[in-house]
Amino acid sequence: MRNILIIGAGRSATSLIKYLLDKSEAEELFITIGDISIQNAQKFTSDHPNARGILLDVFNDPQRREAVENSDIVISMLPARFHIEVARDCIEFGKHLVTASYISDQMQMLHPKAKAKGLVFMNEIGLDPGIDHMSAMQVIDRIRAQGGKMLLFESFTGGLIAPESDNNLWNYKFTWNPRNVVLAGQGGAAEFIQEAKFKYIPYHRLFRRTEFIDIEGHGKFEVYANRNSLKYQSVYGLKDILTLYRGTIRRVGFSKAWNMFVQLGMTDDSYIMPDSENLSYRAFVNAFLPYSPTDTVELKLRHNLKIEQDDLMWEKLEELDIFNPDKFIGIKDATPAMALQKILEDKWTLDKKDKDMIVMYHKFGYELNGKKHQIDSNMVLVGEDQTYTSMAKTVGLPVAIAALKILNEEITTPGVQLPINKEVYEPILKELEDFGIIFKEKETMYLGYNPDNIVG
Numbered sequence: 001m002r003n004i005l006i007i008g009a010g011r012s013a014t015s016l017i018k019y020l021l022d023k024s025e026a027e028e029l030f031i032t033i034g035d036i037s038i039q040n041a042q043k044f045t046s047d048h049p050n051a052r053g054i055l056l057d058v059f060n061d062p063q064r065r066e067a068v069e070n071s072d073i074v075i076s077m078l079p080a081r082f083h084i085e086v087a088r089d090c091i092e093f094g095k096h097l098v099t100a101s102y103i104s105d106q107m108q109m110l111h112p113k114a115k116a117k118g119l120v121f122m123n124e125i126g127l128d129p130g131i132d133h134m135s136a137m138q139v140i141d142r143i144r145a146q147g148g149k150m151l152l153f154e155s156f157t158g159g160l161i162a163p164e165s166d167n168n169l170w171n172y173k174f175t176w177n178p179r180n181v182v183l184a185g186q187g188g189a190a191e192f193i194q195e196a197k198f199k200y201i202p203y204h205r206l207f208r209r210t211e212f213i214d215i216e217g218h219g220k221f222e223v224y225a226n227r228n229s230l231k232y233q234s235v236y237g238l239k240d241i242l243t244l245y246r247g248t249i250r251r252v253g254f255s256k257a258w259n260m261f262v263q264l265g266m267t268d269d270s271y272i273m274p275d276s277e278n279l280s281y282r283a284f285v286n287a288f289l290p291y292s293p294t295d296t297v298e299l300k301l302r303h304n305l306k307i308e309q310d311d312l313m314w315e316k317l318e319e320l321d322i323f324n325p326d327k328f329i330g331i332k333d334a335t336p337a338m339a340l341q342k343i344l345e346d347k348w349t350l351d352k353k354d355k356d357m358i359v360m361y362h363k364f365g366y367e368l369n370g371k372k373h374q375i376d377s378n379m380v381l382v383g384e385d386q387t388y389t390s391m392a393k394t395v396g397l398p399v400a401i402a403a404l405k406i407l408n409e410e411i412t413t414p415g416v417q418l419p420i421n422k423e424v425y426e427p428i429l430k431e432l433e434d435f436g437i438i439f440k441e442k443e444t445m446y447l448g449y450n451p452d453n454i455v456g
Helices: 011-027 038-043 061-069 080-093 111-116 131-145 178-182 254-264 281-286 297-305 312-319 336-348 390-407 422-435
Strands: 002-007 029-035 051-055 073-076 096-099 120-122 149-161 190-194 197-201 210-215 219-225 243-251 356-368 371-382 415-417 440-444
Touching: 002 011, 002 061, 002 390, 011 029, 011 051, 011 390, 029 038, 038 051, 061 080, 073 080, 073 390, 080 096, 080 111, 096 390, 111 120, 111 415, 120 390, 131 149, 131 356, 131 371, 131 390, 131 422, 149 219, 178 336, 190 219, 210 356, 219 254, 243 254, 243 356, 254 297, 254 312, 281 297, 281 336, 297 312, 356 390, 371 390, 390 422
Parallel strands: 002 029, 002 073, 029 051, 073 096, 096 120, 120 415, 149 243
Antiparallel strands: 149 356, 190 197, 190 243, 210 219, 219 243, 356 371, 371 440
């Protein structure tokens, strides 16, 4: 039997584990699932003869090192900042490694050692990053093979609520880590290129500089810019491209409403609020508003945000029960962002019967034989249930497929890498189609960058 070690048994690991268990007999695999919670580790094994769950604390050096040493390949589903200790063990014991996270500077420094040992350290092989890389490079490589020159590349991804489960005014629920949603866009200006002009959007303007996209059969969405699109010039070989823009997809109207929290300062994660555990929702809101001995919290907020009582923005705030004096944050030493997350989780947590939805959209503009062309490509996937969500499928399945292909020596290029080579993306994208992860392409008239889609 060949031993696969999976570290981290969170929500995104469900489809990953199921895939490997389903393949375990034919491929002679034994899967060890390690987690800080032994209950989490064991619940996914379902008493399967080719799997076991173990207690694994990534900060317990002997425990972690023993688990890595006894494996043939390691899949780390830990938060990105914890991969590095696992990666160093993999170098020491000569084990391949797969993660869904962005390549950190620390991880990149291991490239010479991994390459020298013939080890594949595959990163960024989840959804975004991951499927976005592979689906984009497949089309870009095809255009180049025809002799085309890339002029424009736009790419957007969103984890959303499926239409049949969309029952709030925000048209949104948490389908992924809520903290990442609350902190989205922070840590630097969004940088991108439009028509050969470099563009920058500071955080306080990010959610008012949105654009519209239309996806056939699914309607209109809005997108806001991701932090740094410029790095993909070198990653995708797009040095001379005129437009390069990556962003996040939301339903129309979400960003304008979210901007209320940004402008008030509720998404700040640097300040600890005094006595936060005893702070009511109403008192939390009032903390960001001027003092008045006569005006209510509601009146002060409407005046501060310049919204009327019959405005949809106001209805969205009321729907969150954000003015309730009898609900409490209940978190010691909470930052405003942590408190806001608590309030939103009350309303935006998925119900048992809810289904999530992944939407990915690419636009490619290129010149071939003196003519300009455009390809629109999209992928929409709705989850099955609360266990096998579309997020778990699109994150976990590429990881699982890549791990098995590395074990089977179908992916052999050594070193720290992301999935932008044909050796990786062609077979993985092909197999993902069996799970409904299919891109639909449409040739359209080349329009270049369309400024009419800009809001703000």
